[in-house]
Amino acid sequence: MANSTIIPCLQYRNAHVAIDWLCEAFGFRRLSVHADERFVHHAQLVLEGGMVMLASARDEFAANDPVDRWRLRMVQPDQIGGRETQTSCVVVRDPDAHYARAIAAGAEIIRDIANQDYGGRGYGCLDIEGHMWWFGSYDPWLSLDEPEGETRAAVH
Numbered sequence: 131m132a133n134s135t136i137i138p139c140l141q142y143r144n145a146h147v148a149i150d151w152l153c154e155a156f157g158f159r160r161l162s163v164h165a166d167e168r169f170v171h172h173a174q175l176v177l178e179g180g181m182v183m184l185a186s187a188r189d190e191f192a193a194n195d196p197v198d199r200w201r202l203r204m205v206q207p208d209q210i211g212g213r214e215t216q217t218s219c220v221v222v223r224d225p226d227a228h229y230a231r232a233i234a235a236g237a238e239i240i241r242d243i244a245n246q247d248y249g250g251r252g253y254g255c256l257d258i259e260g261h262m263w264w265f266g267s268y269d270p271w272l273s274l275d276e277p278e279g280e281t282r283a284a285v286h
Contacts, residue, residue: 134180138218141187141204142259145170148184151258155235156220156265157228158182180220207260217254217262221269225251228265237263 142148149170152158158175165171169186187206188198207214222228229243232255240262241254252266 138182138216140182140184140218140261141201141206142170142184142261143187143206144259145173145184145186148257148259149173149175151235152182155232155237155257156263157222157231177220178222182218207256212260214260214262217264219264219266222265222267225253225265225267229253232265 146165149160149163152175153160156177158177161174161176161181163170163173165173169188171185173184175182175184187204188201225243229239232253233239236258238256239253240256241264243251243253245251246266246268248268250266250268252264252268254262254264256262
C-alpha cells in the first residue's frame with residue numbers, strides 16, 4: 131500500500147498517555163515523538179502504511195504566534211459535548227482481531243463490528259479522550275483498480 135498524502139492530525143490533553151494507549155489499543159507504532167516532560171510537540175504514529183500525527187492540546191495561547199493561532203481553531207471533544215466534526219478511518223487487515231484488541235484496552239465501542247453494505251467489515255469507537263475512530267477492512271484505494279465503468283456507476 132502506498133503512503134497516503136492525507137494524514138489526520140489530532141490533539142490530546144495528555145498526549146503522553148494517549149500515545150501509549152493508541153499503541154496498545156490500536157496497534158500504532160511510534161515513528162517519531164518530539165516531547166518534553168510537559169508537552170508532546172509533535173508525534174508520528176504509523177499502522178499498516180498509514181499515519182496519524184498528534185500533539186498536546188494547550189490552554190494557554192499567544193495571539194501573535196502562528197502556531198497558537200492554528201491551535202485556537204481546535205477544540206477537544208469534551209469541550210463540545212463529546213461531539214466531533216471528523217473521524218479517522220483506518221484500514222486494517224483483520225478487523226475482528228483489531229476490535230478485540232481495542233475492547234481489551236478499554237476503547238468505547240460506538241458502532242459494533244459488522245459487515246458493511248459497501249464492502250468490508252468494521253467498527254467505530256472512541257479513544258481515551260473521546261476522539262472517534264473507524265477501523266475496517268474496506269480499502270477504497272482498491273476500487274481504483276476496478277474497470278472505469280464500475281467505479282463511476284457506484285459513485286453519485
